[in-house]
Amino acid sequence: MLTLEHAQKIVAAALAASREKGLKPMGIVVLDARGALRAAAVEDGASLERWRVAYGKARGAISLGVSSRMIEKMAQDRPYFIGALGSVLTEGIVPVPGGVLIRDPAGAVIGAAGASGDTSDNDEAALLTALGAAGLAS
């Protein structure tokens, strides 16, 4: 089960990874297995809705049980599917990399994290580094 301590570690480690690489102002959001927001941080200079993009990446991952990188592949294969999903899910999703599942050491999904600010690939890389630093996996 994802704890607040986990969530705060992931946020702190993702910001650290982003700053070490010199990425643009970043928004980081961590959700638990229910999709509930547990911790978030948005850096100075981030655009107005940056946090919602990060949230949408994480929300898509936990909603469908795959990374938002995988959801991007689904969107490329069947754009009408991902386009229409927004009208049936509780909340919208953001189908580009930067949303990852969070798994405990036994492999169980305990939440999802989202990042937005730099390129989608860099956003995702910061999260994967952070999960490792927190002793978790994706």
Place this chain on the structure above:
Amino acid sequence: MLTLEHAQKIVAAALAASREKGLKPMGIVVLDARGALRAAAVEDGASLERWRVAYGKARGAISLGVSSRMIEKMAQDRPYFIGALGSVLTEGIVPVPGGVLIRDPAGAVIGAAGASGDTSDNDEAALLTALGAAGLAS
């Protein structure tokens, strides 16, 4: 201008104040002057939508420029007014105490904080303690 450092201090101090008083699992959300989420933390054991209640208190405060305690008074005086506002504002509001404006030492509004978890009065008290600890006011 509210920085991430301000926002994280407020979140940490509000959780500390809540734990010192033995309050129920708490959700804390800090928005900047744009209404953008900047930091959040939700304790273990909090209910599914706890963070949204905290968000809605803070959102109401920054949307209307008064504390959610004042919005509660407006709702008691003219329930049809506050009831209808939800249909015109960008997002809904939660008209009970626990959402406070954040002012810098010069008195300018630089954001809003919301707390939800215990009684509305206790939620608000934790935030006011936190603002003081962060060198800010309401």
Place this chain on the structure above:
Amino acid sequence: MLTLEHAQKIVAAALAASREKGLKPMGIVVLDARGALRAAAVEDGASLERWRVAYGKARGAISLGVSSRMIEKMAQDRPYFIGALGSVLTEGIVPVPGGVLIRDPAGAVIGAAGASGDTSDNDEAALLTALGAAGLAS
């Protein structure tokens, strides 16, 4: 028919009336007979969603063909009616004074204006002064 010139005169005259009385930072919105926004101004220091409250007062007036002061009376008499209207109208309404119809010299409704910032009564008074200054009526 309401012209942009009418709409800009009403906005300018309402701000002038508000400043002469020393009212709080004001948002003014003017809609034409179709409910389309034609002119708006929001003063420095107004809260985040001030313009939407002004818009909602004007929108209610043009939607129902009466002033928002009259809609407040309807809300006091039958709160369930005004409460439910928000779910069927295209957009929400704000049922307190400060939204007035705009009539040409022949008495035809050509639009609606909304103001928000000070007390509802003062908001409305600024608009009525402005309509007179623009050679129009409510």
Place this chain on the structure above:
Amino acid sequence: MLTLEHAQKIVAAALAASREKGLKPMGIVVLDARGALRAAAVEDGASLERWRVAYGKARGAISLGVSSRMIEKMAQDRPYFIGALGSVLTEGIVPVPGGVLIRDPAGAVIGAAGASGDTSDNDEAALLTALGAAGLAS
């Protein structure tokens, strides 16, 4: 910080630029850094929802921190991304040229302006001319 005076200058200068070029009836909307509407004008003859298209261009720019011309490029590269964003942002966006950031002389983003009425390129050109006339940049 964007003032009402800035916003009104931009609206007036954009209308002047549009009229000098003989463009179709134009809607102009100016938002501050919070995404809050600060000034707007919609010319006689503009279609019913013209102001919302202008608003959506400006809203997209301030939400994502880039011009709506750049958002159009993102939509061409990854249509599923921009298509899905509408489901997670607070409000929808209009991903074609005619929405520009407003920067102060020091380069800080202080708002966004949107125009709609003629071709997207002409809409954008009127705004860029207006920003220059107001001593601001994009």
